[in-house]
Amino acid sequence: MQAPALPEAVRALAEADFGGVAQRFIDAGFAVDLPARGILTVKSPQAAPRASVVLSVGVHGDETGPIEMVAWVLDVLSQAPQSLAVDLMVCVGNVDAIAAGKRFIDADLNRMFRPVRGDLAGMAEAARADAMTAATEAFFAGAGPVRWHLDLHTAIRPSVYPTFAIVPDLIADEGKAALVKWLGQAAIGAIIMNPSSAGTYSYYSAEHHGAAASTVELGRVGTLGQNDLSQFDDVKAALEGLLRGEAIGPAKQEPHVFKVAQQIIKLSDDFRMTFDRSTQNFTALGQGQVIATDGDTVYTVKHPEELVVFPNPDVRAGLRAGLMVVRV
Numbered sequence: 175m176q177a178p179a180l181p182e183a184v185r186a187l188a189e190a191d192f193g194g195v196a197q198r199f200i201d202a203g204f205a206v207d208l209p210a211r212g213i214l215t216v217k218s219p220q221a222a223p224r225a226s227v228v229l230s231v232g233v234h235g236d237e238t239g240p241i242e243m244v245a246w247v248l249d250v251l252s253q254a255p256q257s258l259a260v261d262l263m264v265c266v267g268n269v270d271a272i273a274a275g276k277r278f279i280d281a282d283l284n285r286m287f288r289p290v291r292g293d294l295a296g297m298a299e300a301a302r303a304d305a306m307t308a309a310t311e312a313f314f315a316g317a318g319p320v321r322w323h324l325d326l327h328t329a330i331r332p333s334v335y336p337t338f339a340i341v342p343d344l345i346a347d348e349g350k351a352a353l354v355k356w357l358g359q360a361a362i363g364a365i366i367m368n369p370s371s372a373g374t375y376s377y378y379s380a381e382h383h384g385a386a387a388s389t390v391e392l393g394r395v396g397t398l399g400q401n402d403l404s405q406f407d408d409v410k411a412a413l414e415g416l417l418r419g420e421a422i423g424p425a426k427q428e429p430h431v432f433k434v435a436q437q438i439i440k441l442s443d444d445f446r447m448t449f450d451r452s453t454q455n456f457t458a459l460g461q462g463q464v465i466a467t468d469g470d471t472v473y474t475v476k477h478p479e480e481l482v483v484f485p486n487p488d489v490r491a492g493l494r495a496g497l498m499v500v501r502v
């Protein structure tokens with residue numbers, strides 16, 4: 175049976191085609207640029223400083239729900255272009271992986287936003303990370319102090335909290351407070367404060383551009399055009415409010431707050447995790463329980479309770495195979 179045709183706005187964004195949207199902002203007098211494939215910037219011609227917002231989707235090619243959501247948000251916004259109250263950069267991350275319906279082509283793009291890439295350096299995604307980094311740097315150069323980056327993803331596994339955010343812990347207090355408030359307005363179920371980079375895009379924006387940045391997980395991977403976006407109505411509304419310059423509203427629900435207790439790094443191909451593939455994100459483990467073994471290295475739970483997030487033994491050696499978090 176043939177798959178149903180994708181709505182035009184979704185097809186266009188998934189294929190990094192900004193044609194109609196860009197033209198509507200140009201017609202309304204905005205400064206529009208396409209600094210690299212899949213990247214659109216829309217800035218006000220006025221000199222008065224506005225907030226600068228980066229919205230990224232599809233950094234992993236099979237994480238399609240956020241592509242659909244942002245396609246609709248952009249479509250509606252571009253029909254009333256004057257309602258855009260921020261300078262905006264939209265980035266469709268791994269365009270080739272989206273077309274292939276895969277997480278990545280050669281290697282995980284969301285581990286390449288760091289200067290030392292080791293054996294990831296020669297991969298297809300390294301050039302893409304360079305292009306995204308250059309565009310992000312140019313976008314934030316000369317921007318005012320209010321800087322945001324929301325990198326929208328979906329999780330591989332089911333999760334106790336179907337929506338959750340990973341927030342770099344180095345964000346300055348004011349930006350962090352605004353971001354956490356926005357995550358509450360968006361009804362995000364949990365926030366993980368993360369003190370160290372795994373080479374992710376959001377951590378890069380926080381660390382190098384002072385952005386209030388976060389990876390935001392919205393449900394699970396799915397087929398483009400077949401995601402149930404109604405689960406994320408609050409996120410969509412909060413996103414629209416942010417782009418229209420509205421004050422951040424009250425929390426729809428207060429997110430549970432966690433912090434990273436330990437990163438589980440896969441050291442070699444001998445790495446074995448003690449969970450099966452049905453383990454949900456935020457499953458609790460007790461002190462002393464073995465998380466994983468890797469040759470002579472044994473990862474165990476150090477606190478009375480730690481919860482496992484993103485367990486994935488299939489990553490390349492040298493990369494993060496999971497996070498252990500504790501309640502704050």
Ligand SMILES: O=C(O)CCC(=O)N[C@@H](CCC(=O)O)C(=O)O
Binds near residue numbers: 331
């Ligand atoms: O479900 C999974 O195992 C992965 C989902 C995902 O892509 N998560 C991001 C989180 C990035 C961060 O830590 O800020 C990733 O692993 O790249």
Ligand SMILES: [Zn+2]
Binds near residue numbers: 233
């Ligand atoms: Zn992802």
